Amino acid sequence: MLNSISVRKALDEINTKWFLPCAASNPLDINTTEEERKICCMFDSLMRDFPIGIIILLKTRIPHYPFSEQYTYTDDEIRGYDFIAWEGQKILQRLYRGVNTFNGKVLCYDLLHDLNNKNYERYLTGFSFHKKDEKLPWHYIKMKDIMRENYNDMFSYPPNFKNKHNVKDFTQSCLITDNLHKIWETFLNRDRRNLNYFVAYDFADAVDVQFRLSFCTAPIITSVYSKNKKEETFEDLEMEKNYYHHPGIF
Numbered sequence: 001m002l003n004s005i006s007v008r009k010a011l012d013e014i015n016t017k018w019f020l021p022c023a024a025s026n027p028l029d030i031n032t033t034e035e036e037r038k039i040c041c042m043f044d045s046l047m048r049d050f051p052i053g054i055i056i057l058l059k060t061r062i063p064h065y066p067f068s069e070q071y072t073y074t075d076d077e078i079r080g081y082d083f084i085a086w087e088g089q090k091i092l093q094r095l096y097r098g099v100n101t102f103n104g105k106v107l108c109y110d111l112l113h114d115l116n117n118k119n120y121e122r123y124l125t126g127f128s129f130h131k132k133d134e135k136l137p138w139h140y141i142k143m144k145d146i147m148r149e150n151y152n153d154m155f156s157y158p159p160n161f162k163n164k165h166n167v168k169d170f171t172q173s174c175l176i177t178d179n180l181h182k183i184w185e186t187f188l189n190r191d192r193r194n195l196n197y198f199v200a201y202d203f204a205d206a207v208d209v210q211f212r213l214s215f216c217t218a219p220i221i222t223s224v225y226s227k228n229k230k231e232e233t234f235e236d237l238e239m240e241k242n243y244y245h246h247p248g249i250f
Helices: 007-014 032-047 090-098 151-156 170-188 201-226 236-244
Strands: 002-005 056-059 083-087 105-109 129-130 140-142 194-202
Touching: 002 007, 007 090, 007 140, 007 170, 007 194, 032 105, 032 170, 056 201, 083 090, 083 201, 090 105, 090 194, 151 170, 194 201
Parallel strands: 056 194
Antiparallel strands: 002 194, 056 083, 105 129, 105 140
């Protein structure tokens, strides 16, 4: 059965009940610039209520190492987990990196970014990565610092928002309020179930669900392009699919 969970609850489950495997064995294996762009895009997709894919969890009794950006572990770090993220590892990895640190940087959000602007460029989002000690404009917040439990605490961070000299007009004030509320609803509200996952209790079911997901969705995506671009090959369509669709689902 397909289940749903909030982003905040999913983050709580990583390294506690959900084992998050890492494909790369070394940080140098990751194209950090491209990964930063995809994390920003995925967080923006969640803010816009776009789907980002389905997570498949496989029941396990085997101890594993916790997910870490350092890729170095000791034997005493081995833990027991309830589930392995069989499908959707990249979704969970990007969520984890977005609220922690990645490549020595932190994910930030521009509270003056207008989510309702219909003329936005696909990859120009309100999210961006910055060095941890970098001095940011007053209207930027760090996702790492804003993971609060109380809704009212959202509006007391950072203190600069209380300074009326920073807010130039009523429009800016509304944007800041709306964005803070949206961040709370998207990433912090435990009652907002905006991630879908499926639990498989044996290996065969996990493989079968993974196959059926790819079998059922790929022809639908590529057929849209086939109607308008008969001369293109399947490989061309796959390249366009990867470019034009939100990276969080790949």
